[in-house]
Amino acid sequence: MTWKISLLRTLALPLLFLSHSVPASAERPVTLEQFSYSADQGYILVWAGPMQGRKTFPGFLDFMQASPETGLTTRNDNGELRTINARAIKDAATIYYESRPLAVRDDMGLFLIALKPGRWVIGGANGTALTLGSYAFEAPAAVVTYVGKVIVGKEDGASQVPEIKARGMSPESALIRRSAPAITTLVLRRPDISDVPMEALPSTLRDHLMSAKIEADVRFNNYLSGVINRAADLGPMPHAAPVPRLKDGG
Amino acid sequence: MMQFLGVKKQILRVFLCILAMIIVYPAYANPSLQDRSDTSNMNPSVARSALFHLDGISEDVARGDLLECMTASSDALSLYSRASSADYGLVGSLIGGLLGSAKTNRLRNASLQQCMVLRGYRLFLVDEQVWLQILRVNDALQLKTGKEQSAIVDALAKFAATPLPDDAVFRS
Secondary structure (H helix, E strand, O other): OHHHHHHHHHHHHHHHHHHHOOOOOOOOOOEEEEEEOOOOOEEEEEEEEEOOOOOOOOEEEEEEEOOOOOOEEEEEOOOOOOOOOOOOOOEEEEOOOOOOOOEEEEOOEEEEEEEOOEEEEEEOOOEEEEEOEEEEEEOOOOOEEEEEEEEEEEEEOOOOOOHHHHHHHHHHHHHHOOOOOEEEEEEEEEOOOHHHHHOOOOOHHHHHHHHHEEEEEEEOOOOOOOOOOOOHOOOOOOOOOOOOOOOOOO | OHHHHHHHHHHHHHHHHHOOOOOOOHHOOOOOOOOOOOOOOOOOOOOOOEEEEEOOOOHHHHHHHHHHHHHHHHHOOOOHHOOOOOHHHHHHHHHHHOOOOOHHHHHHHHHHHHHHHOOEEEEEEHHHHHHHHHHOOOOOOHOOOOHHHHHHHHHHHHHHHHOOOOOOOOOO
């Protein structure tokens, strides 16, 4: 039995690699040993899970820097759009399957990421891009921006989170899973500083902690070229503006 | 002896990991093969096409929803599908996605369906023949840019806005 589990873990790693690549230069969570404070950098602190009882994050959770003007993520110096699969992306941060949390509580891991200051979006998880609606926040320099709790789940009806479970229980969801069985969504529990265990933070950061001002229902480009979705706690998507029928020959 | 067996097991694990990476890497390196959806439950021999319906929606709003969702789904195209898009236009490419059962189209089909369902539409998956019959289109795959392409969106929008009989049995 043990060797079977071991074999599955061995094979799972490259499969995860295939399903959701981590950009070479994406920012990743830091451990206390790796940590050094810089006033030029921004920091985000987030509870993410469920950890499924593991020591590292069991999947991928992306944060993408997004332009407030265009809504687009990951632009290079020439202003061209890049996808997460391109090399040399500097505007991405990913909590992934090797990321170790600073603390674990209620099967959620507390992750700290040092990143470029600016406007960030919760981009998506496990190969699904939340382009149809997600959350944005500012991460200023020299501040630890506490984002809240991000709970990720597959839309297969098995999630413990009511909003995610409800999505997976609809007859339509069952039909869509025929094409995309692993479609994923998430919910954000808004930040409350009292949720942060101060003792888990590097001492240099404790005085710089602030709650993120969350902007809800933010849309952006499909940075992953993956299947698209919407955060489960945002409710239904509003309708588009009406488009009249073209005249014959139009 | 136990120590020797332990080392052997570690070597086997590393070997299996390298083997799996070798199998997986070509697909990773070639973006056209990157399809993040697990298609193990999909029967590729069954071509399925989507119809959407929402009680009380106007045809114009349904058209707007369809076009916006098609645009949002277009970024989920593989390189193969992007080439199609260059040849036949965005809508033509997405119509190909609606009809096709190829692996590269599933991602955008799922994206379009998810986008419409999130707007409250009911989803009907039917086979291609029924789909063409309901929309009264002869061969949507041969549509070119311009009038004919908007005709297929019009047909989808009209279906979405037309009241369905209580005994509608499109769901497969």
